Amino acid sequence: MSPKFISFFVLCGCLLLAHAPQAYGHALRAMELSQNTAIVVQFAYSTGEVPAYAKVEVYSPADAALEFQNGRTDAQGRFAFVPNAPGQWRVIMADNMGHRVEYETAVAQSGGTAPTAGAAADTWGGFSTPLRALLGVSLLLNLAAGAALWHRRGKA
Numbered sequence: 001m002s003p004k005f006i007s008f009f010v011l012c013g014c015l016l017l018a019h020a021p022q023a024y025g026h027a028l029r030a031m032e033l034s035q036n037t038a039i040v041v042q043f044a045y046s047t048g049e050v051p052a053y054a055k056v057e058v059y060s061p062a063d064a065a066l067e068f069q070n071g072r073t074d075a076q077g078r079f080a081f082v083p084n085a086p087g088q089w090r091v092i093m094a095d096n097m098g099h100r101v102e103y104e105t106a107v108a109q110s111g112g113t114a115p116t117a118g119a120a121a122d123t124w125g126g127f128s129t130p131l132r133a134l135l136g137v138s139l140l141l142n143l144a145a146g147a148a149l150w151h152r153r154g155k156a
Helices: 003-018 129-155
Strands: 028-032 039-045 055-059 067-072 078-081 087-094 100-107
Touching (some): 039 087
Antiparallel strands (some): 087 100
């Protein structure tokens, strides 16, 4: 394998790693802001930007297929609804760029909410940022090894 070939892959890897935060810039998260009678959900991209006026659908525990409520987030990426029954409620937000996040919250008998474990997780494949970086480096190394094998096979 030639030094130019290796240098090219190292340079590509460095460029991809340098721009890695921008690659994950639009992962969506959801977190609950209020535990009173009204449920307020804050949506945000991993960069901190908010999806203003994005479409939202709310599904009750009574009928998972029929929308209980729909609407749009406000200018700060928030959406509020008042549940009418206890149980597991599902809130789905989708923007016009193909991003989508699903948030679930448990409503108790008293009208308050109990936090749902893992509901505010990043939706980009469920992988943490360090693991995503490791997977990216692994992909680059596998591509370089495959290219080296292909190059060596062509010489034979």
